[in-house]
Amino acid sequence: MAILIDQHTRVIVQGITGREGQARTRLMLDYGTNVVGGVTPGKGGTSVLGLPVFHSCKDAAKALGPIDLSVLFVPAAGIKEAALDAIDAGVKLLVLVADRVPVWDAMEIAKAAAAKGATFVGPNTLGIASPGRAVAGMIGGRAESAREWFKPPLPGGTGVGIISRSGGMSSSTAYYCGQAGVRISSIVHIGGDAVLGLRIPDVAALFQEDPETDAIVVFGEIGGSQEEELAELITSGKVTKPVIAYIGGKAATSGTRFSHAGAIIEGNRGTHAGKVAALRGAGATVVEAFGDLPQGVAGVLRARGSKSLMTDAERRAVWTTGVTRIEPNSVGVRGHDIAGLMGHASFGATVYLILTGKLPGDKVGRLMDAILVSSIDHGATPPSCLAARTVASTGATLSASVAAGIMSINRHHGGAIEDAARYLATLLAKARAAAADPNCFAAALDAVAKEEVTRLKSSGDRISGFGHRIHTKDPRTARLFELAGIAGLSDQGATHIAAARAVERAFAAIGRPLPINVDGAIGAILADLGMDPRVFNGIFMIARTPGLVAHVVEEQTREKPMRRIDPVNHAYDGPSGK
Numbered sequence: 184m185a186i187l188i189d190q191h192t193r194v195i196v197q198g199i200t201g202r203e204g205q206a207r208t209r210l211m212l213d214y215g216t217n218v219v220g221g222v223t224p225g226k227g228g229t230s231v232l233g234l235p236v237f238h239s240c241k242d243a244a245k246a247l248g249p250i251d252l253s254v255l256f257v258p259a260a261g262i263k264e265a266a267l268d269a270i271d272a273g274v275k276l277l278v279l280v281a282d283r284v285p286v287w288d289a290m291e292i293a294k295a296a297a298a299k300g301a302t303f304v305g306p307n308t309l310g311i312a313s314p315g316r317a318v319a320g321m322i323g324g325r326a327e328s329a330r331e332w333f334k335p336p337l338p339g340g341t342g343v344g345i346i347s348r349s350g351g352m353s354s355s356t357a358y359y360c361g362q363a364g365v366r367i368s369s370i371v372h373i374g375g376d377a378v379l380g381l382r383i384p385d386v387a388a389l390f391q392e393d394p395e396t397d398a399i400v401v402f403g404e405i406g407g408s409q410e411e412e413l414a415e416l417i418t419s420g421k422v423t424k425p426v427i428a429y430i431g432g433k434a435a436t437s438g439t440r441f442s443h444a445g446a447i448i449e450g451n452r453g454t455h456a457g458k459v460a461a462l463r464g465a466g467a468t469v470v471e472a473f474g475d476l477p478q479g480v481a482g483v484l485r486a487r488g489s490k491s492l493m494t495d496a497e498r499r500a501v502w503t504t505g506v507t508r509i510e511p512n513s514v515g516v517r518g519h520d521i522a523g524l525m526g527h528a529s530f531g532a533t534v535y536l537i538l539t540g541k542l543p544g545d546k547v548g549r550l551m552d553a554i555l556v557s558s559i560d561h562g563a564t565p566p567s568c569l570a571a572r573t574v575a576s577t578g579a580t581l582s583a584s585v586a587a588g589i590m591s592i593n594r595h596h597g598g599a600i601e602d603a604a605r606y607l608a609t610l611l612a613k614a615r616a617a618a619a620d621p622n623c624f625a626a627a628l629d630a631v632a633k634e635e636v637t638r639l640k641s642s643g644d645r646i647s648g649f650g651h652r653i654h655t656k657d658p659r660t661a662r663l664f665e666l667a668g669i670a671g672l673s674d675q676g677a678t679h680i681a682a683a684r685a686v687e688r689a690f691a692a693i694g695r696p697l698p699i700n701v702d703g704a705i706g707a708i709l710a711d712l713g714m715d716p717r718v719f720n721g722i723f724m725i726a727r728t729p730g731l732v733a734h735v736v737e738e739q740t741r742e743k744p745m746r747r748i749d750p751v752n753h754a755y756d757g758p759s760g761k
Contacts, residue, residue: 252277538715
């Protein structure tokens with residue numbers, strides 16, 4: 184797990200249509216953050232980077248379902264209104280990026296958040312990051328640099344949690360720790376203003392409860408009492424994980440502000456010496472210079488035998504992969520020993536594992552096997568088969584011939600699986616927006632499907648995943664849905680299968696039956712299994728490859744070279760068994 188955000192957290196961006204909002208949304212999307220939409224008053228109904236834009240957070244939540252986190256790229260003067268909008272819509276965590284937010288506004292936001300069980304990071308924050316999972320805000324600057332700089336824990340391993348009062352030093356601390364061979368669980372820039380949401384003690388408490396965090400690294404500053412409060416948590420035993428800290432502003436005197444509004448010494452309160460003494464007295468490690476911090480962290484971890492430290496090979500790596508790990512006499516796929524998978528996990532289950540990172544149970548494994556079998560071949564007419572046979576007839580190699588077939592699998596051949604899944608997802612979103620009461624969702628879905636079928640009838644548009652040029656009742660579809668039910672997938676509620684069934688019923692109601700075909704069934708099932716639609720065309724390629732191999736070999740062993748291949752007028756002469 185990670186604190187505050189991971190790849191499953193549903194995120195919206197308030198101010199998404201602005202220059203900064205668009206640029207940082209691209210960073211978040213590129214890094215893998217689950218951004219589902221944006222909000223800009225007056226711009227509802229438009230889109231940015233393929234994401235829907237709404238007038239308010241309430242509208243976004245109604246259309247998209249519950250929102251977990253909102254990042255506010257809104258000017259300081261508008262932060263209060265935007266934050267209250269998010270809190271009223273049920274958003275539980277806000278990231279307030281703007282600086283110079285009026286103190287009274289920040290206090291009012293804090294009061295509203297407390298009343299609704301919400302919280303916020305900032306104001307004046309670069310945001311939060313869980314390396315390898317998600318970024319909310321602008322930590323890392325670009326997705327490429329964030330991936331290169333911040334090394335996440337290995338599966339089953341740990342990292343250090345970083346808390347910083349400085350935006351720039353949030354990234355710097357994580358970067359230099361990475362250079363010292365330290366993995367990072369999460370990074371939190373709490374913000375530089377005087378009135379904040381989550382403060383150092385709050386974040387330290389979250390890291391204390393996080394099993395993936397082995398130690399806590401703090402970039403502190405003069406001013407306020409956050410570091411002293413952390414020392415009290417350590418002394419009281421509420422924080423037991425090692426704390427390694429650096430406190431900036433050693434040379435500052437009373438009345439001096441060190442970089443941020445919240446970093447100011449007032450009398451004897453918030454001094455560098457006082458913070459260092461409090462932390463050291465509690466048992467924390469405090470380094471004198473920032474340059475000593477990374478090795479100080481590495482030293483503490485080394486003494487603990489921590490899993491947060493990288494090996495020398497991992498430190499030297501120019502890039503990393505989470506798919507396969509090769510070591511002498513060992514092959515690991517997504518953390519599973521391949522020899523152990525052999526004979527125990529089916530091919531379909533292993534395909535699911537390598538694409539999702541999770542090994543499914545037997546029932547889902549059998550369902551994946553069935554999906555692959557259902558698409559293994561569909562005669563000599565499809566473009567992939569014709570392409571493979573045509574190239575094979577020239578005397579090309581097996582690899583070249585099969586590659587020609589694979590290259591013909593695109594949007595209009597094989598792509599219907601992904602298209603159908605995305606189409607069904609839009610119907611589900613519309614139904615969620617239309618259903619005022621969750622108990623009325625089924626009726627709302629039927630109404631949306633009826634409206635959609637009416638539109639298709641009048642426009643003449645085609646719909647991916649429905650109907651077939653040969654089959655009026657595709658036998659593969661019925662069998663896949665039967666196995667999906669056995670695997671625990673439902674054709675009721677807010678599922679893609681339910682949406683497909685609703686469309687099927689709507690077509691039947693107007694007297695134009697258009698049953699779900701095998702592509703639509705596969706798309707709905709894979710989506711309900713939680714798989715990324717971007718891999719769906721690849722699954723079709725995996726399934727179709729054995730069929731292409733068979734056709735290529737047959738073409739080169741039974742037919743004359745360079746023949747003219749008729750795409751329609753051919754007959755089957757194989758075994759007659761069913």
